[in-house]
Amino acid sequence: MxxxxxxxxxxxxxxxxxxxxxxxxxxxxxxxxxxxxxxxxxxxxxxxxxxxxxxxxxxxxxxxxxxxxxxxxxxxGGAVADQLDHWLSTQNIEESTKAGYSSAIKFWKPLIGQLAMTAVRHSDILKALRTRPDLNGKTVNNYVSVLRAAMQLAVLDQLLKDNPVAAIENAKWQKEPPDPFDREEVEKIVAYAQEHYDPAVANMIEFRFFTGVRTSEMVGLQWGSIDWNKRQMLVREAVVRGIRKQTKTNKARIVALNSRAFAALERHRDALPRANILTIPGAVSSPLPQKPSAPAADTTIFLDPRYGTPWVDERAFRRSFWTPALKALGIRYRPPNNSRHTFATMLLMAGATPAYAAKQMGHSVEMFLSVYSKWIDDGHGDLEQAKLERFIGQNSPATPLDQKKG
Structure with missing residues (x-):
C-alpha cells in the first residue's frame, strides 16, 4: 500500500x-x-x-x-473536468454544435476542471470568468450555459445536491445590428471580382449578394436543387465544418431566383468543363466542341477554383478573395455573410412585404422584423402615409368607414 x-x-x-x-x-x-x-x-x-x-x-x-x-x-461525484466530458458524451447533437460545446469545455478545464464538483463555489466560477475580460457577453453566456447544464446533470444523477452555476447571471451584451453593403458597393465588388478573379469566384459573389443565402447553405448547394424552368432553388441542406446537415432552422425553403442571381448561375453552369470533343465521322475539318451536359444533380455548385474542391467554410474565401477585394476598393470591411443582410435590405427597399422577404431569407416573420425593422421604417414612411391619406380621402366625415365609396 x-x-x-x-x-x-x-x-x-x-x-x-x-x-x-x-x-x-x-x-x-x-x-x-x-x-x-x-x-x-x-x-x-x-x-x-x-x-x-x-x-x-x-x-x-x-x-x-x-x-x-x-x-x-x-x-x-468526480472532478468538474470529468463531469464536463461525461455531459458532452450524453448529448445527441450536430458536429457543429459539439464543436461549440467543446470550446466551452476547453475554457473551463484549466480554470476549475481540477476541482471536485462538490467543492465548486459561486466565487470560483466568477474568478474563472474574470481571467478572460476579452470575451464578449454572448461567448460568456455560452460558456456558462455549458457548465450549468453539465452540473445540472450531476444534480439529476444525485451526485450534487445543488447546482453551483444556477445563480450565475447572464452577461449583458448588445447584438450587433445588420451592416449591409449599399448598392454602389455591391456593384464595385462584383465588377472587381469579374475583372481580377476566376469566374467561379465572381459568379459566387454575385449569386450571394442577390439570393441572401447563408454561407453554410451556399457551400452545400447542389445542382439538383435548381429548377431552371421556374427559376427557383430549393434550400434544404447546409455544410458546416465539412459536414452536410439540415439548414440552420431545420426547414427547407424555396427561393426565387431574380435576374441577377439566375444570370450568375447560368454563367457558372456554362463555364463548367465541356464534355469530350465530338468528332464527326468522315469530316476533314476540325472537330466541333460538344455543348456542356447538365451537371450531375448531386454535385456541389460552387467549388474553390484553385483546387476544384468544395468550400469547407468561409475562411479560405475570405483570406484569398474577399478581404483583398475590399481593401483594393477602399470599402469598409464587413464579413462575406453580410451579403445576406444586403439582400434582405434590397428586398425591403424595393417594397417587398416583410412576410415575403422573411420567407425568402428563411426567417420567421417575427425574427425578420426584429432584425430589419430599421429598413422597414426607413424610406417607406411617406409611402405608408400616402396610403392612409388616400383611404381617408375616399370617405367624407359623415360617411362610415364601412361604406366607403368605390
Whole structure:
C-alpha cells in the first residue's frame, strides 16, 4: 500500500487520509456502493480531491457530510473536468454544435476542471470568468450555459445536491445590428471580382449578394436543387465544418431566383468543363466542341477554383478573395455573410412585404422584423402615409368607414 500525501493506493481501492477537528479521518472512495478502483484517472482525481479537502479545512468551510455522504463512507461525484466530458458524451447533437460545446469545455478545464464538483463555489466560477475580460457577453453566456447544464446533470444523477452555476447571471451584451453593403458597393465588388478573379469566384459573389443565402447553405448547394424552368432553388441542406446537415432552422425553403442571381448561375453552369470533343465521322475539318451536359444533380455548385474542391467554410474565401477585394476598393470591411443582410435590405427597399422577404431569407416573420425593422421604417414612411391619406380621402366625415365609396 502506497501513501502519497494523504492518498492511500490499495490493491482494489483508494483511501484518503486527513486530519479534521483533531481527528485522523480515513475515507475509502466509493461510487454506487463499490470501491473506486485505483486506475490512473481515479488516482489523479483522488489527489485533486485531497488537495481541495485540505484547502477547505484551512478555510473552515469543509463538511464531512458534503464530501462523504451516505453514513460518511461514500464520496460521490468526480472532478468538474470529468463531469464536463461525461455531459458532452450524453448529448445527441450536430458536429457543429459539439464543436461549440467543446470550446466551452476547453475554457473551463484549466480554470476549475481540477476541482471536485462538490467543492465548486459561486466565487470560483466568477474568478474563472474574470481571467478572460476579452470575451464578449454572448461567448460568456455560452460558456456558462455549458457548465450549468453539465452540473445540472450531476444534480439529476444525485451526485450534487445543488447546482453551483444556477445563480450565475447572464452577461449583458448588445447584438450587433445588420451592416449591409449599399448598392454602389455591391456593384464595385462584383465588377472587381469579374475583372481580377476566376469566374467561379465572381459568379459566387454575385449569386450571394442577390439570393441572401447563408454561407453554410451556399457551400452545400447542389445542382439538383435548381429548377431552371421556374427559376427557383430549393434550400434544404447546409455544410458546416465539412459536414452536410439540415439548414440552420431545420426547414427547407424555396427561393426565387431574380435576374441577377439566375444570370450568375447560368454563367457558372456554362463555364463548367465541356464534355469530350465530338468528332464527326468522315469530316476533314476540325472537330466541333460538344455543348456542356447538365451537371450531375448531386454535385456541389460552387467549388474553390484553385483546387476544384468544395468550400469547407468561409475562411479560405475570405483570406484569398474577399478581404483583398475590399481593401483594393477602399470599402469598409464587413464579413462575406453580410451579403445576406444586403439582400434582405434590397428586398425591403424595393417594397417587398416583410412576410415575403422573411420567407425568402428563411426567417420567421417575427425574427425578420426584429432584425430589419430599421429598413422597414426607413424610406417607406411617406409611402405608408400616402396610403392612409388616400383611404381617408375616399370617405367624407359623415360617411362610415364601412361604406366607403368605390
Amino acid at each position: 502506497a501513501d502519497t500525501r494523504g492518498v492511500e493506493i490499495r490493491e482494489s481501492s483508494i483511501r484518503l487520509s486527513f486530519a479534521f477537528n483533531g481527528k485522523r479521518e480515513r475515507r475509502t472512495l466509493m461510487v454506487d456502493g463499490a470501491a473506486l478502483p485505483p486506475t490512473p484517472a481515479n488516482v489523479k482525481y483522488a489527489h485533486r480531491l485531497i488537495a481541495d479537502i485540505r484547502l477547505r479545512i484551512r478555510a473552515g468551510t469543509f463538511s464531512l457530510a458534503e464530501y462523504f455522504p451516505d453514513n460518511g463512507t461514500v464520496a460521490r
